[in-house]
Amino acid sequence: MLDKSHESLTRVYNALANPTRRQIVQILKERGKAGFKDLHDTLKISVGALYHHLDSLEGFVAQGADRKYVLTDDGRAAISALSTGEERIMANAAQTPTAESRFGFFSRELLFGRTVFNYLSQEPLRSLPIAAMILALGGAISFLTNLEPILLFYLNPTQGIAKTWFLLLFPLGWFITFGVADIMCNLFYHRSGGELSLINSTAFAMLPLLLVPGLILLIQPFSAVVQSATAFTILLQVAVQVWVVCLLSSAVSISKGLKMERTALISLAVMYLNITAVIFALSLGLF
Numbered sequence: 001m002l003d004k005s006h007e008s009l010t011r012v013y014n015a016l017a018n019p020t021r022r023q024i025v026q027i028l029k030e031r032g033k034a035g036f037k038d039l040h041d042t043l044k045i046s047v048g049a050l051y052h053h054l055d056s057l058e059g060f061v062a063q064g065a066d067r068k069y070v071l072t073d074d075g076r077a078a079i080s081a082l083s084t085g086e087e088r089i090m091a092n093a094a095q096t097p098t099a100e101s102r103f104g105f106f107s108r109e110l111l112f113g114r115t116v117f118n119y120l121s122q123e124p125l126r127s128l129p130i131a132a133m134i135l136a137l138g139g140a141i142s143f144l145t146n147l148e149p150i151l152l153f154y155l156n157p158t159q160g161i162a163k164t165w166f167l168l169l170f171p172l173g174w175f176i177t178f179g180v181a182d183i184m185c186n187l188f189y190h191r192s193g194g195e196l197s198l199i200n201s202t203a204f205a206m207l208p209l210l211l212v213p214g215l216i217l218l219i220q221p222f223s224a225v226v227q228s229a230t231a232f233t234i235l236l237q238v239a240v241q242v243w244v245v246c247l248l249s250s251a252v253s254i255s256k257g258l259k260m261e262r263t264a265l266i267s268l269a270v271m272y273l274n275i276t277a278v279i280f281a282l283s284l285g286l287f
Contacts, residue, residue, distance in 0.1 A: 015057055015059075015060055018053065018056070020045065020049075020053050021053050021057055024039060024054070024057060024061065024069075025057070025079060028069060028070060028071045028075070029071060029076075033064065033066075033068040034068060034069055035068045035069070036067075039054075046122060046124075046194065046197055046255075047193035047197065047255070047256070047257065048121055048194050048253070048255045048258075049121070049257065050257065051191060051256060053257075054069065054257075055257065055259070057075070059072065059074050060074050060075035061075055111243065111246050111247075112249070112250040113205075113247050113250055113251075117201050117204070117250055117251055117254040117255075118254060120197060120200040120201050120204065121200075121201070124197040124199070125196065127200045128196070128200060130200065130203075130204070131203035131204070134203045134204060134206070134207055135170065137210065138170030138171065138206065138207075138209070138210055139166070139168060139169070139170045139171055140167070141170075141213050141214055142166045142167070142169055142170050142213060143164070143166045143167045144217055145213040145217050147213040147216065170206075173206070173274070174202060174206055176273075176274075176277075177205075177206065177248070178198060178199055178203075180270050180273060181248070181252050181270055182195060182198055184266045185252065185256045185266065189256070189258055189262060194256055198251065198256070201250075201252075201255050202251055205247035205248040205250075206244060206248075208243045208244050208247065209240060211236070211240050212236060212237060212240060241271075245268065245271060248267040248270065249263040249266070250263070
């Protein structure tokens with residue numbers, strides 16, 4: 001019985017250790033109920049961050065038939081714990097280990113770009129020029145190298161497509177990626193909003209695709225040597241695509257507030273749709 005009580009207290013402390021979650025619970029206590037937009041306007045955090053905190057409060061907060069959020073019985077009990085044991089909650093949060101292994105830092109920052117995506121989601125309108133620069137750079141590099149990076153493929157145009165269209169292929173690939181990811185989030189997980197944040201994040205997630213054509217552009221005199229190293233080129237392309245899938249998963253996760261295991265499925269779906277489009281384009285003789 002003591003173990004159950006301890007588990008219950010631990011669950012409350014873990015949920016309410018974050019100040020934003022305590023704010024959400026307090027708002028619902030005072031107002032009785034609140035819609036997503038009401039909470040978003042009051043807290044002034046990104047859509048993805050709000051979804052994440054609401055997911056973390058599962059069991060304490062629920063949606064009614066009118067789609068508004070209310071406190072559950074456990075949530076009302078948590079309010080009591082908040083008012084009588086806030087010092088203990090804060091102490092529990094302070095005891096959370098902050099040390100992080102090098103591998104953890106590498107995967108979180110380099111492989112998944114969590115800090116960058118969090119920054120992009122804070123003020124997405126301010127970050128929009130960065131996304132535009134990435135798309136313009138991608139179009140320019142694709143045009144100059146005569147290569148278009150599409151997942152596991154770096155394709156050269158044939159007579160079926162004018163080289164000038166390569167200025168638009170990279171931005172078009174980004175637009176399709178963004179559109180499919182946004183539609184899938186809405187369709188399968190009922191997550192709407194955060195589109196501007198997703199626009200910036202998906203543009204950044206596609207940046208590694210420019211590594212191979214960018215490298216060829218920088219060492220143009222030695223491009224024949226690079227292209228002759230078939231095994232190295234293939235391994236580099238595969239590594240880049242895996243990186244892009246990881247970044248895209250993280251971008252959708254932060255923009256929409258979804259868990260990584262869910263966004264990984266969205267990223268893989270985007271990848272296979274892209275491959276299908278490439279095969280279709282090859283069958284039409286466009287490449």
